[in-house]
Amino acid sequence: MDTAKLELAAQRYRDAQESLDAARADLQAEVVSVLSSTDERGAQAQVARITGWTREQIRLLMKAAREES
Template identity: 75%
Template structure:
């Protein structure tokens, strides 16, 4: 049984999953930063359009960030 290709594919998958998680974390942080630092009308809609995230998801993201930041 040759498992070398399976091991390689599994490693590539783990690396891709880690990269995706890191990219998601970065995107969430950037979205929160934009929304927390602007009072511009339509900012939430713009962030939603760019990210593909719903307004409800963005509200939950902001709430979680505020809770992590000690209510900031």
């Protein structure tokens, strides 16, 4: 059985997953940074629009960030 293509696809998948995880962590850090540094009205709604996340997801992210620090 030739598994070379399977091994290559599995490696590409792992690499893509690692990249996605890193991008998610970067985005979460940026969201926390932006919202922690402003009290501008509508900031959370703007972040929700840009990220595509719900306001509830953003609230939970901010709550977790506060609890972590």
